[in-house]
Amino acid sequence: xxxxxxxxxxxxxxxxxLLACNSKDQDDLLQSVVLNFSFEHFxxxxxxxxxxxxxxxxxxxxxxxxxxxxxRYLVSDVQIIDANNVGLEYDVYNLVDVTAGEGLGxxxxxxxxxxxxxxxxxxxxxxxDNAENYADLNSAxxxxxxxxxxxxxxxxxxxxFINSESAEQGFNYHAIRAVDISGGSPVFPQDTFFTIDxxxxxxxxxxxxxxxxxxxxxxxxxxxxELNELNSVLMPNANAQILMYENGQSVFSLNE
Amino acid sequence: xxxxxxVFLFLVILSCSNTEESYSPISAPLxxxxxxxxxxxxPVIPLDNPQTEEGIALGRRLFFDRIxxxxxxxxxxxxxxxxxxxxxxxxxxxxxxxxxxxxxxxxIFNLAWNYSERFAWDGKELSLERQVLEPVxxxxxxxxxxxxxxxxxxxxxxxxxxxxxxxxxxxxxxxLVTKAIAQFERTLISANSKFxxxxxxxxxxxxxxxxxxxxFMDEARGDCFHCHGSPNNPLWTDNDFHNNGLDATxxxxxxxxxxxxxxxxxxxxxxxxxxxxxxAPYMHDGRFDSLEEVIDFxxxxxxxSPTIDPLMKKxxxxxxxxxxxxxxxxxxxxxxxxxxxxxxTQGPPN
Numbered sequence: 001x002x003x004x005x006x007x008x009x010x011x012x013x014x015x016x017x018l019l020a021c022n023s024k025d026q027d028d029l030l031q032s033v034v035l036n037f038s039f040e041h042f043x044x045x046x047x048x049x050x051x052x053x054x055x056x057x058x059x060x061x062x063x064x065x066x067x068x069x070x071x072r073y074l075v076s077d078v079q080i081i082d083a084n085n086v087g088l089e090y091d092v093y094n095l096v097d098v099t100a101g102e103g104l105g106x107x108x109x110x111x112x113x114x115x116x117x118x119x120x121x122x123x124x125x126x127x128x129d130n131a132e133n134y135a136d137l138n139s140a141x142x143x144x145x146x147x148x149x150x151x152x153x154x155x156x157x158x159x160x161f162i163n164s165e166s167a168e169q170g171f172n173y174h175a176i177r178a179v180d181i182s183g184g185s186p187v188f189p190q191d192t193f194f195t196i197d198x199x200x201x202x203x204x205x206x207x208x209x210x211x212x213x214x215x216x217x218x219x220x221x222x223x224x225x226e227l228n229e230l231n232s233v234l235m236p237n238a239n240a241q242i243l244m245y246e247n248g249q250s251v252f253s254l255n256e
Numbered sequence: 257x258x259x260x261x262x263v264f265l266f267l268v269i270l271s272c273s274n275t276e277e278s279y280s281p282i283s284a285p286l287x288x289x290x291x292x293x294x295x296x297x298x299p300v301i302p303l304d305n306p307q308t309e310e311g312i313a314l315g316r317r318l319f320f321d322r323i324x325x326x327x328x329x330x331x332x333x334x335x336x337x338x339x340x341x342x343x344x345x346x347x348x349x350x351x352x353x354x355x356x357x358x359x360x361x362x363x364i365f366n367l368a369w370n371y372s373e374r375f376a377w378d379g380k381e382l383s384l385e386r387q388v389l390e391p392v393x394x395x396x397x398x399x400x401x402x403x404x405x406x407x408x409x410x411x412x413x414x415x416x417x418x419x420x421x422x423x424x425x426x427x428x429x430x431x432l433v434t435k436a437i438a439q440f441e442r443t444l445i446s447a448n449s450k451f452x453x454x455x456x457x458x459x460x461x462x463x464x465x466x467x468x469x470x471x472f473m474d475e476a477r478g479d480c481f482h483c484h485g486s487p488n489n490p491l492w493t494d495n496d497f498h499n500n501g502l503d504a505t506x507x508x509x510x511x512x513x514x515x516x517x518x519x520x521x522x523x524x525x526x527x528x529x530x531x532x533x534x535x536a537p538y539m540h541d542g543r544f545d546s547l548e549e550v551i552d553f554x555x556x557x558x559x560x561s562p563t564i565d566p567l568m569k570k571x572x573x574x575x576x577x578x579x580x581x582x583x584x585x586x587x588x589x590x591x592x593x594x595x596x597x598x599x600x601t602q603g604p605p606n
Contacts, residue, residue, distance in 0.1 A: 053519075054519035054563075069565075069566055070566070133294075133295070133488070135295060135296050135297050136297055138295050138296050138488040138489045139296045139297045139369075139371060139489060141481075141482070141483075141485060141486070141489050141494040141496075143481070143486050143488045143489065145473035145474070145475075145481060145486065146473070146487070147470060147473060147474065158565075158566040158567060159566055160566055167572070168560070168562070169571075169572075170564075170565070170566030170567065170568065170569065170571070171566060172475075172566060172567060232475075232569050233475045233476045233479075233569070235475045236475060236476065
């Protein structure tokens with residue numbers, strides 16, 4: 001599921017002004033470009049698809065054996081920044097639904113000069129986007145309750161693990177905007193969406209950008225995740241959300 | 257002036273004549289409720305079966321007509337009764353031969369918003385049109401033969417004309433019967449409950465109903481929203497398949513029997529929570545007579561099995577152990593999803 005909105009904006013005002021001064025030159029260089037983003041999933045070096053779900057075949061850093069049963073997550077706001085720090089931000093979002101095998105790629109087209117760019121995305125939705133109402137995400141039942149501040153899940157990662165009593169137990173590793181409701185009303189201690197920096201990429205007329213998601217990292221780095229302690233009801237747990245945010249930093253990379 | 261009038265009359269006559277020769281069904285788009293318009297994607301209407309006034313009227317007549325059953329004793333409405341939100345009050349339904357089926361009759365409303373287009377408890381029907389085919393010929397339901405049904409419809413004094421108006425120049429067929437009934441079923445829209453009016457700012461909830469909503473949306477208590485929608489998804493279902501922990505072992509494999517995948521065993525489609533006041537008994541086999549029994553089950557009665565959904569919590573304790581007050585309030589909230597107006601306007605044709 002991709003939603004490409006018409007809004008496209010320059011991300012740095014100063015750069016925008018510089019660019020405006022050189023608009024004639026820029027116009028001459030503009031070419032139609034198609035960017036194809038795709039997502040591939042791994043558990044460390046082992047490829048993972050929905051065919052690997054419902055099977056206790058993965059072991060976390062902490063030694064918990066797990067099965068994956070459901071995995072969906074949002075990426076949004078593609079940024080393309082050139083060597084002069086001139087950039088464009090595309091107000092897009094895409095629900096990657098590994099369970100259904102849908103949304104594993106998306107593409108869009110624009111007219112930009114060919115060249116080398118730094119490419120970035122956002123994991124989840126930034127706070128401005130998270131406050132909007134998306135019919136497709138509502139229809140996909142991806143909402144966060146109003147009592148937790150509303151908006152949308154960034155990720156829904158469900159499965160089972162073998163607990164300390166050797167029994168199968170469910171886990172719900174759901175990433176949302178960290179929220180503290182201990183005082184009754186939602187308070188947001190820190191942002192937990194984050195930037196996926198894919199580094200520099202040569203962008204030609206048709207460019208494939210393959211993103212590698214190492215799912216093991218959600219349970220590994222820098223926090224070795226103890227599923228026996230943190231397995232469900234993590235949405236209202238701000239500390240758990242911040243741990244997820246920290247671990248998420250190393251999940252995504254350019255698949256080279 | 258007289259000449260102008262004659263020309264006008266000639267054009268009118270010509271127009272009427274052309275209409276008779278090539279009748280075009282009148283487009284009848286669904287009337288989409290505001291709470292749906294504001295929140296969710298548009299309904300799914302197949303390109304090869306657009307909604308028309310004639311198609312809907314034909315489908316409505318067929319739905320309530322016993323002509324589709326083998327012995328003329330049952331119609332779709334025998335089990336899908338309008339006064340029960342198009343469900344019935346039996347645990348499982350009895351066919352024309354008196355034999356009981358294995359599944360509870362699902363209510364019929366808001367089906368055009370089932371985006372995955374997998375229908376029935378086990379998802380075996382991959383479109384609304386295809387769903388209509390099976391009950392007619394199923395030996396323990398209407399036990400009819402489609403060829404005989406078509407013969408009966410062709411010999412009927414009204415149906416040939418009605419079919420020709422709905423589907424001009426096409427011979428009556430099972431395909432057209434399913435298209436007409438599916439068109440009618442897509443018009444069965446329920447979105448006028450107290451909670452819908454609450455979403456539109458027209459009414460308030462009681463304190464108990466508000467707490468019930470909070471139980472529903474609280475991951476640590478009901479956690480119902482992950483499968484059963486929310487104020488942002490007012491279908492009140494994800495239309496997906498889950499093993500909700502009814503049984504430790506399965507006599508009915510549900511989705512697993514359709515896909516052949518053992519990891520799907522015991523999974524059934526989440527039903528909408530709208531109109532629960534009319535749709536007892538509950539679950540795919542109608543095992544629970546009351547909402548109290550349903551809530552008790554989710555609170556204390558969960559059964560572990562290999563395919564139980566990981567969203568089900570505290571299974572080793574039987575569930576999340578709701579307090580009596582939370583249980584009562586949860587039911588109070590669920591009953592705000594009742595839409596009495598839905599029952600009043602959806603009866604058989606005059």
